[in-house]
Amino acid sequence: MFQNFFKSFSPHDVGIDLGTASVLVYIKDRGIVLREPSVVAIDKKSGKLLSVGDEARLMLGRTPGNIVAIRPLRDGVISDYDVTERMLRYFLQKVVGKNLFRRPRVVVCVPSGVTEVEKRSVVEATCEAGARHCYLIEEPIAAAIGAGIDIGKPRGTMVVDVGGGTTDIAVISLGGAVVSHSIKVAGDKFDEAITRFMRRKYNLLVGERTAEDLKINIGSAFPRKEQVFMEVTGRNLISGLPKTVRVGSDEMIEALEEPVQQLLEAVHLVLEKTPPELAADISDSGIIMTGGGALLYGLHRLIQEHTKVPCYVAEDPDSCVAIGTGKALEEISVYAETAVFDYKRGM
Template sequence: MITRDIGIDLGTANVLIYQRGKGIVLDEPSVVALSESGEVLAVGREAYRMVGRTPGNIVAVRPLRDGVIADFEVTEKMLATFLERVGLRGFFRRPRVLVCAPTNITPVEQKAIRETIERTGAREVWIEQEPKVAAIGAGLDIFQPSGNMVIDIGGGTTDVAVFSMGDIVAAASINVAGDKFDAAIMQYLRNKHRLLVGERTAETIKIEIGEVYPGVRNASLEVRGRHMVTGLPQTVMITSEEVRTALREATEEIVATARSVLERTPPELAADIIDRGILLTGGGALIAGMDRLLAEELKVPVFIADDPMTAVARGTGVLLEQMDKLMRPRGGR
């Protein structure tokens, strides 16, 4: 039976909506195009195409930063538009909503997320921790008395967590993920090639030739931008090795965070993790060599989840199917 219970992966880069009984019904970039007066001109893919390409009277914004809401009013408008697109908004369509958040989210940020979702017409709102939902979506049985570890590299945050019996035993969240990767590539091009490029170009470089482990890609790409000195358009050739250099500092932070979580894990659960390996989810899992880098640095096998970008959304689906059994009362975690 199709119900109006929905799960929302409220990501810095993308919003995914899962409807109970139907599956993933929406996957759109978390971008909104606004006029000078604040009127919403476009949302999602249409707005993403405008990033870096709009005239002065139009601005394309990302209302979510570092895994939390940076602009509540714009986030509300974006979610309302997405819910309308999938037919889940209206007086007689008040869904129960499960929304995912980073592990380090504060009570104030939780309250802000809940109130923003409620204003879009939700009847009830639950908040669950993102790596837990990602683990469930990737098929891990985290409700057994054994250790499972997940590294979820999203757009705004990287969440690392160890689970046993359905709860988090040790966890950490840092604001180093896809957006910081893009910023690092932009900074490298400025420093090394004196070339200015936008966020979309940096993301394209990361996706098409990016690597974080030596020799896994060995590709190159022509990159167009504006020269910092002459101010004129210029084209340079960028290699995978250069991208690896650009991303080194960011990936070292992720490795250090994962290592700190492992160091805080009880010995028995750590032994389980050595046997089972670490599961890698989120869009960052798709950067070439990320699994090999983490495995080499942490001395533990690392596996990439099937379709890692939708693991959180699929996890909300599993939880929604068991809503009454697994959900805490409203206001709880």
């Protein structure tokens, strides 16, 4: 229906992985040109935008009273519309330029479980930020494309995309999601679980960035052959003074037990709802994991042990959704006739 229209995409059309933790921007024929945290720093008195992305992330937990560092997306959806629109405008102008005659058409990824109201919010924010038209693609479908899977075949493929705010699980066949499920348990919930663990076990209050560093450096969902350690400094909740403790990777298994268990249950639920023929395909080809959360040590091994189905981490899992968006852009005439795009008319 939109095949001829899609063929007219210009070189300035872009794909955006609008994530809770980070934003990745893909420009047709150029690849990923921007990868920055989805954080914005604003002066509370004047409302002036002070910094966006990497610079704003450095301010998290370190701002004076008149400056606030905001993450405008929570659990995979927009929590602050105005700030999201300003952040998108900044990123689009950074990669495309401020020339109004080159307003791009934009494909944006959204979690599979978002409502129509949340979809409309993404579309409107993107168009207000300077897009000429906006199209939506569900994250697990984009992730599958980015992982190099031919989603157009009549064969079942299961994708588990563990992002910052949501984990999207889908069984894909013939270009569409046959069964899908989205839970608000992902990287952010891992960080929160680590923060609670440090408070409970060590009476130590650690910040958001410190919890994330623990997750990245020694976070584990499955026992390692050799335990690794990391020194962490925070505020002692009893004395109120700075304190440093040595934390091991085995402790991270305990810290992350609750969110990891919720993720396992969600994977199990999707497999239970999968038609038998597609389940047989998945049993042969395995489960593909994408997203930054897929890099948590041993998570794919734990899923494999739990489901008895082979589980693999895609190459460059953190970029799969953005790459998939870009591939959908570059092969628009192929994907336009499938259920890949949830078409939304822009300005």
